[in-house]
Amino acid sequence: MEKLSKKLTEIGQDLKSLINTDTVFDENERLLDNQDLAFLLKASFRTLQRYRAKGVLPYFTIGRKTYYKASVRPYGYVSNISLARD
Secondary structure, three states: OHHHHHHHHHHHHHHHHHHOOOOOOOOOOOEEEHHHHHHHHOOOHHHHHHHHHHOOOOOEEEOOEEEEEOOOOOOHHHOOOOOOOO
């Protein structure tokens, strides 16, 4: 029980530091997950994984989930596709 309490306190401190930070994301920044991006690009999850591995598609992970900034265009042969919805 003490271990759980300690872990929750750590998580709370991490959340407080994120809330007090203005530089994490712009307020207009939109994040896409794998499902959103696969739908927009009409590509499979495996194709997105391949793009990430080749460095064609910039991404970041939170936990075990992969996210993409909608404002970023993929590099290379998919660069003509805009990820931001109007």
